[in-house]
Amino acid sequence: MSHFYGQSSRSRGRGRGRGRDQNGGGGHNPMFSRLGTESDSYGGPTGAGAGGAGSGATFADTSMVGYTGGPVQVSIKGWGGGSESSLMRFLDNKVGRPVNIKSVNYRGDIMYVLVPSMDIAQELLKLSGIRFAGGKLLFQLKIPQVRFGGDSTGRDTQGSSSTSESANIKDRLINLLQTRADMQGSSLDLSSLAQDSIIKSIGADPLRDGKIFKAILVIAAQIYPSLVTISFADNGLRSLKPIVDLGVHFPGLRNLSLMSNMISDFRELDCLSAAGSTAPLGQLAELILVGNPARETELAQPGGGLSYVEKVHQRFPTVSMLDMNPVTPRAQPGLVADAPSDGAVVKQLPFPTEQSFVENQGIGDMAKAFLAGFFGLYDGNRGGLADIYDEAAQFSLMVDTSAPTNAFAQTKAQSQKHVDLSVYIRISRNLVRVKSHIKRTSALIVGRNAIVQAITQLPATQHPVQDAQRFSFDAWQAEVPGAHGVPLTVAILVIHGEFIEPQSQSTISFDRVFALAPALPGSAAASIGSPCVIVNDQLTLRRYNGFHGWLAMPADPPAAASGVLAPEQQEMARALQEQTGLNAEWTLKCLENYGWNYQLALSEFPQIRGTLPPEAFQ
Known part of the structure; x- marks a missing residue:
């Protein structure tokens, strides 16, 4: 399963609270002396105010000295777990009326708001101690008001040296990392930084200031040196120069997500690879580029699937999981692989494949008879299937929503078409996705009547059973536990194939595993x-x-193996070469690949044309 799966929700959820003391204390981390400290103290009356609603009034009364009416400034601490806008909505709701905040300024992780009147200020003071976004809000009146230099972002521009400001930023970046790393310190979610409240409090714009990424990486390497997974998803990155030092800080990085950025040229990846970096990501096993213009443009080209994988492997030959789909790596981690001379991606088993495995002729004949009858009923009269399901039979359906990555699928319009699988997903028992024990149990359909009722509600289908090559089945005998502990001998039948939904004209691949008992x-x-x-x-x-x-x-025909083609083979080669424009070498390769079946080779050529190299036509 992919490491980035559901990446943002999991990583952010696990990370919340890492800034808290492991013994249950507050946010101060003893590793960093500045964390949890501010020159603007929150002791004394504020501490009392946090204890209950009534104490806020006492605190307000002691702070009225010097107040002459008009807008009132209130400081807020503990809001960093949420955004500024969500905090404003939260306060409006808790006060019971619009707070009508006139201005917002920041100093460190403290927010200073200006409210219209003392009445509203006292309403806010009564909320001290209330929970918000995982933290506890603390309010304090500021009389006289704290003055700010007031740049356009509302950040304080006076009253601190460059050294203290840098230390303040470092503290906040440490806080950021602690909210975004997992509990083991092996995974870090740096997605959507521009929307993060801590980044906003710094006044940084990650889209325009690449220094913020560099600073984050430096600090992350100090705190989490064992990181193997990092996500930079949804950061609007057009260039990877801001993270060019990724391999310097994390040479053992295994998983990298650049999902939903603005990378439009594959050459941007060079700065992280051996092509353009002295510290390339030589251990990278998983890469996600979904949602980047470079990927989408490449996949839209004829044969784009193969060339896309090739361009990735030119830079990261160790990648074995690309966009949450498996691919064949060119090299083992830490090794540099030479690209194949023809530029092709090599995917070949070290032994020949067979279409089916059948234990013996008897079970093979039984399987063929069963499948002919089953698909006839499934396509034409599903109600009739009640006769061939055991009374206590079990049925489950699993939907795999990942996109196919093999060369055949990349050139087939049916594979690229969006298919609505929502009807099936409603009863899907995909154990990778369905974590709830209750849902797993309810998705297992038990009993003849319940099974027939479930499958009759699925879309109508048409299985092309007349075309044998579109199906493969394996069949063998096995013993499984039966009633009262008595073993039951069954035939295990595994079938791979496809069907068409007549209503949507979608072609869907399927695998089906049957356990069959004698009738x-x-x-x-x-x-x-x-x-x-x-x-x-x-x-x-x-x-x-x-x-x-x-x-x-x-197997190679005997005549071809000796270098001499039989007359009928010569005629097939001549005709196919005229029809396709292939050169002699690739014409023979094509015919050999399809077992010297001329009609099959000719019918499939339009689908594989885009995957062939230019030299095939020279």
């Missing part, structure tokens, strides 16, 4: 000619990814 004489299944009944049925759906993955790899 007893006189049973409903036997009466309709089914050799078996279904004990267990597991269905997995995914976006269309073709059928080439299970096509058997044919």
Whole structure:
């Protein structure tokens, strides 16, 4: 499973509270002397005010000296867990009327607000101690008012030296990191920094000031030297120069998300790779580039899937998970791999593939008879399936929503088409996503009637069973636990294939695993000619990814192996070369790949054309 999965919600959720003392104390971290300290003390009356609603009035009374009417300044501490706008809405709600704040200024992590009257100020004082965004709000009257230099952002521009200001910024960046790292200090979520209240309090704009990223990385390396996962998602990055030192600070980084940025040129990645960095990310295993113009533009090109993976692997040959989908790495972590001379991405098993595994002819014949009858009913009369499900049968459905990445799928319009899987997702039992024990239990459908009722509510389908190459099945016998502890001998049938939804004209790939028991004489299944009944049925759906993955790899024809083509092969090669424009070498490769089946090679050529290198046509 991808490390970035649901990345923002998990990382931010886990990180909240890391600034608190492990023994249950407040936000002061003894590792950093400045954390939790301010020249503007919150002792004395404020501490009393935090104890209850009534103490705020006592504090206000002692602070009335010098007040001559008009707007009142109130300082607020403990608001950093939320945004300024959410705090204003929160205060309006708690006071019971608009607070009508006239101005907002900051000094350190303290917010100074100007309210219209003493009445509203005292209402705010009564709220001291109330919880907001994981923290405790503390209010204090400021009479006389604290004066600010007043730049356009409302940040204080006077009264501190550059040294103290730098220390103040460092403290806040430490606080930022503590709210965004996981409990183990191995994962850091630096997404959407421009919206972070702490970044806003500094007055920094990450989109325009790359120094903020550099400072964050320096401090993060000091606090969390064992980081292996970092997300820079949704930061509007057009260039990666602000994070060019990532490999210097974290040479062992394994997972990197650049999701939803503005990277429009793959060359921007060079500064993190051996192509342009003295400290490249040589251990990188996972990279996410979804939502960047460079990726989307590349994938829109013919054969863009292969060239996209190639451009990533040119820079990061160790990546094995790209955009939350597996890819074949070129090199092991820490090793530099030479690119293949033809630029192709090599994905080949060290042994030939077979289309099916069948334990013996008897079980193979049974499987074929069962599948013919099952898909006939599933496509034409699902109610009739009640006869071939066991009374206590179990059924579950799992939806895989990830996009296919194989070469075949990248060139197929059916694979690129958006498919609405919401009807299936409602009953999906994808254990990667469904964490609730209650949902996992309820999604397992038990009993013949419940199963038939569930599958009749799914969209109508049409399985192209007449085209054998579009399906692959494996079949073997096994013993499974039965009633009262008695083992039950069943046939395990695993089928891979595809179907079309006539209404949406979507093509969907599926895997289905059946556990089949023999149909007893006189049973409903036997009466309709089914050799078996279904004990267990597991269905997995995914976006269309073709059928080439299970096509058997044919042996070379004897004549071709000796370098001499048979007359019929010569004729096929000549005709295919004329039809496709391939050169002689690639014409033979194409025919050999499709087992010298001329019609199949010709029909599939338009789909693979975009994946072939230019030299195939020279």
